[in-house]
Amino acid sequence: MASFRLRNNRWQARVQRNGQKDLAKSFLNKPDAEKWARSIEIEIDRGSYINTSYAQKTLFKDLIQQYLKEVTPTLRGAPEDTYRLRKMMRNPIAELNLTELTPNRIANYRDERLKEIKPNTVIRELAYISSMINHARREWGLGIINPVAQIRKPSQPKGRERVLNDAEMSRMLHELEKINPFLKPLCEFALETAMRRGELMSLLWMNINFEKSVAFLPLTKNGDSRYVPLSTKAIKTLKLLPRDIEGRVFPLNKGTVSIFFLRAARRAKVDDVHFHDLRHMALTKLSVKFTNILELASISGHKELKMLQRYVHIKAEDLVIKMG
Structure with a gap:
């Protein structure tokens, strides 16, 4: 059930449910706090609630760094993967927190990269992003939907047909x-x-x-x-x-x-x-x-x-x- 208290001139709503971590958020007035608490309780009851607290406080570059430390060394293509992911960390998209990593942001990233590199390479970079998010969802409690799955991928270029005489x-x-x-x-x-x-x-x-x-x-x-x-x-x-x-x-x-x-x-x-x-x-x-x-x-x-x-x-x- 939800509880409310006035603290430092702000109303704090706290939702408690068995099997869920306590959820709390502060508002300027009590009606907004009650509205938020009801919406959270409805989502929990429906089984559709996703906890985004980890995503809100984690930058994309931090996720990449954690993936490089724990996952990449176990992969066969570790040297190449490490190089590409470190390069991705220097892109402005790496400064977003994970809740800001929306389909629209990923689509913009795709379009900007297509101006610089070939479609095959963009497809590979999107695959990296998708793999990292899926791993974080499975293993680290990341509570967001994979945005890569919701955007259009670049068209696969036609295979090379170069045959030397x-x-x-x-x-x-x-x-x-x-x-x-x-x-x-x-x-x-x-x-x-x-x-x-x-x-x-x-x-x-x-x-x-x-x-x-x-x-x-x-x-x-x-x-x-x-x-x-x-x-x-x-x-x-x-x-x-x-x-x-x-x-x-x-x-x-x-x-x-x-x-x-x-x-x-x-x-x-x-x-x-x-x-x-x-x-x-x-x-x-x-x-x-x-x-x-x-x-x-x-x-x-x-x-x-x-x-x-x-x-x-x-x-x-x-x-x-x-x-x-």
Whole structure:
């Protein structure tokens, strides 16, 4: 039930209910205090009351900091997540308390960020915000509705369709070989296996089975392990490589690989190409051999076939040959 008392020339209303923390708020006059108390009691009785006290006294940047301390270190992408979340803390939105983090505010944040960065990156940032709020709702007693769930997300940009022709690929490999002896075999192996850059960088000799012609990936991007079949050319590429003392097949840094790849592209006069395009090219080629989409997904590691379709680019003229 509610109780009221005059304190320091203000009327304090206090609502007490079993199973709920006592709720108190002060008003200039008693009718307003009674009105507030009745509305709280009705919400509690209906089961629709949400306690926003934690949200009112917590800034968004404080929530991010707590998430960085307790949650981010347990995630696989911790270094990248930490960098992005610390950058978000410098945005004006981080100075709002959590009750001010309304759908309208999030929508404005989305629109401002779209002026600065690509839609994919904005979608990722919104996902970060949504994950933090959902975690706080589950674990820390945050009493607000997730505002990200109530706004329109930016449209997914069309998947890249860049496929290098033979002449471009030949020039690229020639330049890559001059930069670092591991770069050319890395790219040749990527074109044969459709493995992701991170998977290639973490590949160990101990997980290569030459007898069965498979490579074992203990932990992939989606959190699962995977066996990747190796073609004759992939096996040949591996056997020509020197063994690194650390046991890595390709002892290179992920960031360095991207930088070297772009440098080789400039020297080879190949425009609009990224290392990840090799995965597109490999899956497109493999899709001709493996017409069963589930077989192709087992090679690529895709859980969602819709995502796999974005990577595979089949030419109509190739289908004509199959139609007869």
